[in-house]
Amino acid sequence: MRKVSFVIPAVILFIASSCSSIKNEITDIISPINLTAGKSDSVLISDLFYSDNYNVRFIENKNVSVTYNYNSGMIYFQTDEKFSGITLVDFVHEGITYSIPVRCKVLRKFNFSYKPEKNYKVLNLFGSFNGWNRTNLPMSDVNNDGIYEIEVALEPGRYQYKFFGDGEELIDPANKVKVPNGMGDFNSVFVVDDEKESKNFLHILKYEMRENESEFIFFYENEFYTEAITSENVIALIDNSKIDKKKISISGNKIIVTLSGSELEQNQILRVAVSVNGTSSNIQSVFLIDGKPAGGDDIFLWNDAIIYSLMIDRFSDGDKSINNPIVHDSLSSKANYMGGDFQGIVNKLNEGYFDSLGINTIWLSPVYDNPNEAYKEAPVPHRWFSGYHGYWPINSTNTEEKFGTIEKLKELITAAHKRGIKILLDIVANHVHQNHPLFKEKPEWFGELKLPDGRMNLRLWDEYRLTTWFEPYLPKFNYVGSKDAIDFMTSNTVWWMKETGADGFRQDAVKHIPNEFWRALTKRIKTEVEIPEKKKVYQIGETFGSYELISSYVNNGQLSAQFNFNVYDVALPTFIDPRISFASLDAEIKKSFLVYGENNLMGNIMDSHDKNRFMAFADGDLDVTQWSAVEEGWNNPPKVDNPASYEKAKLYYAYMNTIPGLPVIYYGSEFGMTGASDPDNRRMMRFGNELSVYEKKMLEDVRKIINLRKNHPALRYGDFLTVQADENIYAYIRSDVNERIMVVLNKSNKSVQVQLKIPAVYGIKSASDLLTNEKVEMVNNNINLTIPPVSYSFYKLEE
Helix, strand or coil, rough: CCEECCCCCCHHCCCCHHCCCCCCCCCCCCCCCCEEECCCEEEHHHHHCCCCCCCCCCCCCCCCCEEECCCCCCCEEECCCCCCEEEEEEEEECCCEEEEEEEEEEEEEEEEEEECCCCCCEEEEEHHHHHHHHHHHHCCCCCCCCCCEEEEEEECCEEEEEEEEEEECCCCCCCCEEEEECCCCEEHHHECCCCCCCCCEEEEEEEEECEEEEEEEEECCCCCCCCCCCCHHEEECCCCCCCCCHEEEEEEEEEEEEEEHHHHCEEEEEEEEEEEEEEEEEEEEEEEECCEECCCCCHHHHHHCCCECCHHHHHCCCCCCCCCCCCCCCCCHHCCCCCCHHHHHHHHHHHHHHHHHCCCCCEEECCCCCCCCCCCCCCCCCCEECCCCCCCCCCCCEECCCCHHHHHHCCCCCCCHCCCEEEEEECCEECCCCCHHHHHCHHEEEECCCCCCCCEEEEECCCCCCCCCCCCCCCCCCCCCHHHHHHHHHHHHHHHHHCCCCEEEEEEEEHHHHHHHHHHHHHHHHHHHHHCCCCEEEEEEEECCHHHHHHHCCCCCCEEEEHHHHHHHHHHHHHHHCCCHHHHHHHHHHHHHHHCCCCCCCEEEEEECEEECHHHHHCCCCCCCCCCCHHHHHHHHCCCCCCHHHHHHHHHHHHCCCCCCCCEEECCCCCCCCCCCCCCCCCCCCCCCHHHHHHHHHHHHHHHHHHHHHHHHHHHHCCCCEEEEEECCEEEEECCCCEEEEEEEEEEEEEEEEEECCCCCHHEEEEEECCCCCCCECECCCEEEECCCCCEEEEEEEE
């Protein structure tokens, strides 16, 4: 029985800010569960919501049968083999009835075939649809015609795949559609379109507030369904409770949900969807603060976060008295301490650098004390490194003295809070450095470096995912074998939050740590921080892998989000390679919505401390297929030669700051810093007159882009409607109850004339360019634009 897939919308970090008057009332927003018709699935109840008891009773549902094992906490779902659409599975907890949205689809089957040029003993299909498992989709030549085939049931989405024959990865020669896989090769691409979903969309129209009630008005569009919809087709929830059908009125395809003032007195979320003819629409979400739509006040929700990622040692040197780089004859300055510290960050906070950029959340690299010696990395050519990055902790409660004291860290966080900026601490829970006292005092908490077959269990990222060591001098916690280790590390993580006043965590190496750890940590955070302090904690993790693997850690019982590497892996080549259509990226974004929800909190990146810098690709120093560029970084570090490359980077920023999810700005990328792989992508930050004229211009434009997101709630809470996605143009509309913003991107080196059709139901008469203030009139619901080469525009659509 496989693990159930359930969607994780942004609301998981929203609703608990409201205090419940009922002791055990569920305050987590229960996410939609995705099921496949006729198949059994399961989920751990504590991953759906937090409670101090899970004594629940499920109410019978005609389409989905549910079995609950109280002792194990597992909920088992079995759907009717013909059921498709969305339904609500109800349960009773502490006398209150709650609903779980359940989406189910009858999946179509697709044939994959391959005619090999040589004989293989074993030939398998593998790809993103099976977590890149090379063994569980065997192909066979049933007809003895030399063609190996297999049928796979797939939901709508964009998939990458290959064939695997006797240890050899093979691209599909019959499929001309392929994308770089980031490891110097390509993957074949297969797109499953939903025949009934191109015009199956629930639009938000408006919000009207009267003296004692509020109306939320939606419009359902489905070109394949011409019958009248009824309230029975509408799924509507306020938090996790069904809205009485009497409060839902239908006029044609217009849906009006009316709620009284007494029902809207706190922070809540209204969710509405339509299910007809075996299909379900997108789920519209309206975030409410004190009963009014979010976005019109200064109250911070994590949907508002604009994250700035910085490496402490590489950002700003504010206290030269504590500079003390490691002395070692084989240690390059690239891999040594460069002087950045807490005081440097405090100075930039006080100078208003982050304010001007529109940043309201800073993710600090690890603050732990690290060794004062250099160590040689295992991979050839065995270069020497220091712990400048912070990921080699030798103490669980001390800060790195080259960064500053823990009191200085508290000063940093206080200074940030005064400016309305949240702080995320980077937690290293996977390992410690060999000099850490724990390794000597608690050896039973750690795994073995050698495998039973005699091999070293080093960097076997997937083969031994939960036990592999990163380096011989970085002992790996064995959380599977030690509950005491889990207790210690989860307690220590919460200690850092309580001691410093931090607001959340970036979690390192998530997939190498078992789910049990993350569940224990999140439970501790809820009981020791969130509930008593009435504070929502955001946790974002780092996992490279399939949707199934990444999403398995993202739910109400574990992490708030992870970095959306699956979308990044498609976005990067799309913006760099002119031959790749935006249609591929649009399909991937829609796929991510099915997994994480339309209003998710996943982190969207352009580059990071683990990725090659975007500018190295944009300027042609690296090929977009390169996953690793370590040697280039050491021997031929990239530099920006072509001023046009900055325009490509700005275009990516325009995209990254206007799609659902949270933008993560990696330090220096705001002005176009380049770099190959680690450590070249971790150069010292530059400010002011250290920037070139082109870098200054990019910084100026990026500030405008980020602040547009910060100032327009539709870009943070809105839905996502694709208007056009082709080889050159990507146009989409983000709408919430406050406004509609249309984003138009042109990656072509030439001006492109476009005619974009806006839904007539919006009643739009004109569009105002948010950067130039120019107004464009609508003609028959169409807007005609000339988009300059490699450029972006943001239009506010006005009635």
